Amino acid sequence: MFSQEIELRGHIIDSLLLPKVLDEILSQGGQFKIRQVKIGKQRTDPSYARIEVSGDTPELVDGIVRRLRQHGAEVVQEDNVQLAAAPADGVFPPDFYVTTNQQTFVHLDAKWIEVQPAIMDSGIAVDPKTQKATAVKFVDVRKGTLFAVGHKGVRVAPLQRSTERKSVFEFMASSVSSEKPKSAVIREVAQEMRMAREAGGKVLVVGGPAIVHTGAAEHLEKLIEWGYVNLLFAGNALAVHDIECALYGTALGMYVERGALADEGHENHMRAINTIRAAGGIAKAVESGILRKGIMFQCVKHGIPFVLAGSIRDDGPLPEVITDVVQAQKAMRAKVGGVTVALMMGTMLHSVAVGNLLPATVKTICVDINPAVVTKLTDRGTFQAIGLVTDIEPFLRELTEFLANGVVAGGGDRGNVEAAKPPSTRAATTKTG
Amino acid sequence: MPKLLLCPPEHYGIEYEINPWMSRSRGAKPELAREQWQRLRDKLRSLGCEIELIPPQPKLPDMVFTANAGLVVGQRFIRSNFRFKERRGEAPHFEKWLAAHGYEVVQLPEKLFFEGEGDALFCGDILFCGYRYRSDVQSHQFIGDLLKCLTISVELVDERFYHLDTCFCPLPDGGAIWYPAAFDDYGQRAIRQHLPELIEVEHDEALCFACNAVVVGAQIALPEGSPRLLRKLEDAGYKCHALPMSEFIKAGGACKCLTLFLPQR
Numbered sequence: 001m002f003s004q005e006i007e008l009r010g011h012i013i014d015s016l017l018l019p020k021v022l023d024e025i026l027s028q029g030g031q032f033k034i035r036q037v038k039i040g041k042q043r044t045d046p047s048y049a050r051i052e053v054s055g056d057t058p059e060l061v062d063g064i065v066r067r068l069r070q071h072g073a074e075v076v077q078e079d080n081v082q083l084a085a086a087p088a089d090g091v092f093p094p095d096f097y098v099t100t101n102q103q104t105f106v107h108l109d110a111k112w113i114e115v116q117p118a119i120m121d122s123g124i125a126v127d128p129k130t131q132k133a134t135a136v137k138f139v140d141v142r143k144g145t146l147f148a149v150g151h152k153g154v155r156v157a158p159l160q161r162s163t164e165r166k167s168v169f170e171f172m173a174s175s176v177s178s179e180k181p182k183s184a185v186i187r188e189v190a191q192e193m194r195m196a197r198e199a200g201g202k203v204l205v206v207g208g209p210a211i212v213h214t215g216a217a218e219h220l221e222k223l224i225e226w227g228y229v230n231l232l233f234a235g236n237a238l239a240v241h242d243i244e245c246a247l248y249g250t251a252l253g254m255y256v257e258r259g260a261l262a263d264e265g266h267e268n269h270m271r272a273i274n275t276i277r278a279a280g281g282i283a284k285a286v287e288s289g290i291l292r293k294g295i296m297f298q299c300v301k302h303g304i305p306f307v308l309a310g311s312i313r314d315d316g317p318l319p320e321v322i323t324d325v326v327q328a329q330k331a332m333r334a335k336v337g338g339v340t341v342a343l344m345m346g347t348m349l350h351s352v353a354v355g356n357l358l359p360a361t362v363k364t365i366c367v368d369i370n371p372a373v374v375t376k377l378t379d380r381g382t383f384q385a386i387g388l389v390t391d392i393e394p395f396l397r398e399l400t401e402f403l404a405n406g407v408v409a410g411g412g413d414r415g416n417v418e419a420a421k422p423p424s425t426r427a428a429t430t431k432t433g
Numbered sequence: 434m435p436k437l438l439l440c441p442p443e444h445y446g447i448e449y450e451i452n453p454w455m456s457r458s459r460g461a462k463p464e465l466a467r468e469q470w471q472r473l474r475d476k477l478r479s480l481g482c483e484i485e486l487i488p489p490q491p492k493l494p495d496m497v498f499t500a501n502a503g504l505v506v507g508q509r510f511i512r513s514n515f516r517f518k519e520r521r522g523e524a525p526h527f528e529k530w531l532a533a534h535g536y537e538v539v540q541l542p543e544k545l546f547f548e549g550e551g552d553a554l555f556c557g558d559i560l561f562c563g564y565r566y567r568s569d570v571q572s573h574q575f576i577g578d579l580l581k582c583l584t585i586s587v588e589l590v591d592e593r594f595y596h597l598d599t600c601f602c603p604l605p606d607g608g609a610i611w612y613p614a615a616f617d618d619y620g621q622r623a624i625r626q627h628l629p630e631l632i633e634v635e636h637d638e639a640l641c642f643a644c645n646a647v648v649v650g651a652q653i654a655l656p657e658g659s660p661r662l663l664r665k666l667e668d669a670g671y672k673c674h675a676l677p678m679s680e681f682i683k684a685g686g687a688c689k690c691l692t693l694f695l696p697q698r
Contacts, residue, residue: 010574
């Protein structure tokens with residue numbers, strides 16, 4: 001939502017100018033909040049109203065305000081954003097404005113400039129020459145760059161929940177419970193992914209190794225094959241165990257198909273890492289035919305970009321893993337543009353990290369068997385986040401089935417939408433031991 | 434007795450087009466215009482009005498429409514800020530004349546358009562003001578603050594009735610003659626709320642400038658061509674004087690546009 005404040009003065013009650021202006025706002029597709037009204041005490045006293053006009057786009061609000069000006073509305077003069085230079089590389093000026101993950105604007109030279117990207121916990125670098133405002137992390141701060149300080153001339157356009165129940169993201173609060181109608185929620189998630197794909201939005205998957213351990217990898221592979229995944233963020237472990245599974249049929253030494261321990265199975269993931277390191281990386285292993293199945297194989301095969309971020313406990317790591325966390329964060333930030341749906345499964349720390357990089361508008365689904373993890377993720381300021389407390393395998397299995405069979409009937413208000421179908425009917429690869 | 438300011442039509446003519454009535458290809462006949470103006474002047478004199486004349490100026494053909502010069506309240510003259518550049522040259526002449534005759538000239542902020550009595554008419558102690566085509570609604574707020582009176586601002590929505598005095602004429606009994614379709618719904622409601630006694634003019638008679646009347650007590654000088662309104666007014670106890678105004682209607686004005694009250698209140 002974007003908004004602007006206007007003022008009306010004069011005999012606006014007797015002339016019916018106030019109701020006229022309010023009606024005009026609504027009829028033009030905008031909304032209003034009356035911030036202040038002072039009614040004249042005597043018949044000849046003027047009255048005063050300060051009204052916030054809001055709408056979906058700055059153009060809509062500008063258009064409405066322009067029309068209202070002929071009825072006497074004056075735009076409330078806004079202060080310019082206050083700027084101060086960064087004192088050193090990596091150091092913001094004192095009192096720097098700290099961003100949220102919501103759409104933010106700075107007021108400069110009578111214009112509202114949108115801060116790009118909408119990312120939390122950043123400063124706002126403002127370039128008065130190019131009229132650009134950029135959210136900047138500590139590591140990218142350069143001495144002398146001008147940053148927004150204080151709160152004057154900075155406006156956040158908070159997301160507003162629709163009064164109509166439109167999707168699972170709007171009717172589900174962020175409260176987390178295992179007592180939720182999972183099937184209905186998963187159906188809605190499937191619908192969102194299908195709609196994102198049709199609208200050209202990107203679906204991001206943030207996954208932990210539990211996807212492989214629980215035997216859910218084959219479902220994720222299908223989603224990648226069908227074009228429902230556009231970006232994958234993970235750590236070393238997801239890739240290692242996925243490759244272990246692809247090469248040996250085990251995850252952490254346990255046969256995924258049979259649930260039985262493999263002899264000397266604890267070596268498998270180390271051998272998998274060694275194989276990939278010897279090949280020169282995951283992509284090279286796919287090229288040379290060493291890696292022929294699995295999540296990472298599908299990503300390489302279908303050209304799905306992935307960022308693997310390392311951690312202290314990693315074995316290896318695989319050559320593609322970025323071990324410098326600052327570089328890993330930069331790589332992720334560079335890729336999250338255009339993401340409209342984020343599916344976070346079985347990885348608390350990665351999900352928290354990625355959640356901090358996403359604008360509040362991204363529809364986020366957090367799935368974990370541990371309620372505390374889901375609560376932690378959905379409480380982090382992501383506005384359109386829903387949490388599901390469940391094992392990942394049944395979640396992904398059901399999601400894949402919905403997307404495969406196009407079962408959306410009975411899916412709430414959008415039950416009549418044409419069935420979602422995968423673009424390919426080819427059977428998914430199955431794992432063998 | 435009311436005092437009125439008129440301007441002889443020496444330089445009157447259709448020399449530009451700033452409202453839908455004006456067409457340079459359909460010019461006014463100078464002799465006929467002079468005759469119609471003289472009849473109006475004589476009629477107003479005969480009704481007991483004191484007539485003041487401002488010298489006409491070349492190249493200012495619309496100076497004849499003195500109602501648009503400003504608004505006179507008591508000894509104050511609130512000078513117009515004309516919307517169209519074609520008429521802006523009139524303002525200094527009116528200002529000079531009014532100042533020379535002892536009126537205190539009040540200047541509105543330059544950015545606010547205001548066209549005088551054409552868009553501001555008292556009915557009792559309420560000042561009704563029209564906006565959109567010529568005057569800005571913000572000018573009404575300024576005048577309301579200045580005069581400490583209730584101003585009812587109404588939006589005009591038919592460009593043929595571009596000034597309030599083309600579609601609204603207060604009567605001394607607290608009512609008014611009006612053509613409702615010239616106003617939007619809110620304006621109509623605002624007028625009805627404040628003036629219970631309204632005499633409605635029908636479309637064809639409104640186009641004859643029936644509302645552009647000069648009211649002097651119970652006597653009303655108005656353009657000819659509105660027999661149904663005349664009957665209504667005479668039923669209400671007014672004596673009507675229908676005058677030919679064809680040459681001035683060609684410029685979008687008639688009896689009222691040709692007169693400025695000194696003062697209106």
